[in-house]
Amino acid sequence: MQIVLCYPVEERHIRLIQAAWPEAEVVDAGQERIAAELPNADIYCGHAKVPVPWSETVSNGRLQWIQSSAAGLDHCLTPEVVASDIPVSSASGVLAKQVADHTMALLAGMLRDLPTFFRAKEKKEFIRRPTRDLFGATVGIVGLGGNGRLLARVLKAFDTKILATDWFPDNPCEFVDEILPADQLDEMLPQVDILILAAPLTDETRGMIGARQLALLPENAVLVNVARGPLVVEEHLADALQSEHLWGAGIDVTEIEPLPEESRLWGLKNLIITPHVGGQRVSRIDDMTRLFCENITRFRAGKPLINLVDKRLGFPAPGVSFDPRQGVS
Secondary structure: OEEEEEOOOOHHHHHHHHHHOOOOEEEEOHHHHHHHHHHHOOEEEEOOOOOOOHHHHHHHOOOOEEEEOOOOOOOOOOHHHHHOOOOEEOOOOOOHHHHHHHHHHHHHHHHOOHHHHHHHHHOOOOOOOOOOOOOOOEEEEEOOOHHHHHHHHHHHOOOOEEEEEEOOOOOOOOOOOEEEEHHHHHHHHHHOOEEEEOOOOOOOOOOOEOHHHHHHOOOOEEEEEOOOHHHEOHHHHHHHHHOOOEEEEEEOOOOOOOOOOOOHHHHOOOEEEOOOOOOOOOOHHHHHHHHHHHHHHHHHHOOOOOOEEEOOOOEEOOOOOEEOOOEEO
16 A cells, blocks of 8 residues: 655654555655656556646546545546546635635735735825725625635625525525525626635636626625635636726735746736645644645545545535634534
8 A cells, every 4th residue: 555645744644644554655856756657556646736647646546535635626637537436525625714814914905905004004095995895795705615604704704695506506504694506606796896706617617707797796895815816817807907997806826837937927916826825824734744744544444435426527526625723513
């Protein structure tokens, strides 16, 4: 049994994984060796950011389970993997708390127009101008996975009305006032002051926010994307911001990362950009390793995996979830 890792573990994490399956060989491939090691894996845990031979790996018939070390699964849900019987589980929920923190930072920064005040500080100017409020706003959340549900809980404290779209609209969330099916996004957009994207990147969600959807948002709405950059057509977002149809936007992800120097987004004054750091936290690798070890125990015992993914949809179906501070729920 060979467990191949491709996330930034330290020796103490490897010891925990080894303890969860003492008879297994644990290989820390990293990004440098993952392409060579993946075809020999029985179990794979990680997020390869380099090209890897998925076709060869699946055809070898050896791989028994994929554990993503990210909530997003676009890096491993290739056509070969989707067509196979290899189970895939995600890291949904592991990064939810820090993503919620970062979402609130982007949202509050944009509503309170911090970019204007930061620019004024650089010029040693003392200026005042009206800003926006979160209290009492109507917020639309696209995607009610681990991140979306925690965001709803946090945002509800601001006396907000919360709407959402999700592939499982019958799976209730006590903090959401109305859950619409995923294909009713257009019905939600005109109702919201703030739109937060927390959906996975799939064939269905790629480019889901383009010129038409942005035009459906009310004037002076705010967009926050903490999911994946390609959910949004960036040229259309730039147009909506430049025309000031939108009050502003906060994005932690872009279509191409790093964002190219020639991108129009850099020059927009009503936009906050951060370099895909929403999931960063000191304990991130500890949290991920705890999830992986818990799932190893479940895999060995034939129990349902935490965050088991519906590969046709590209994200976990409702089921066993994981909170890094509270454990399994």
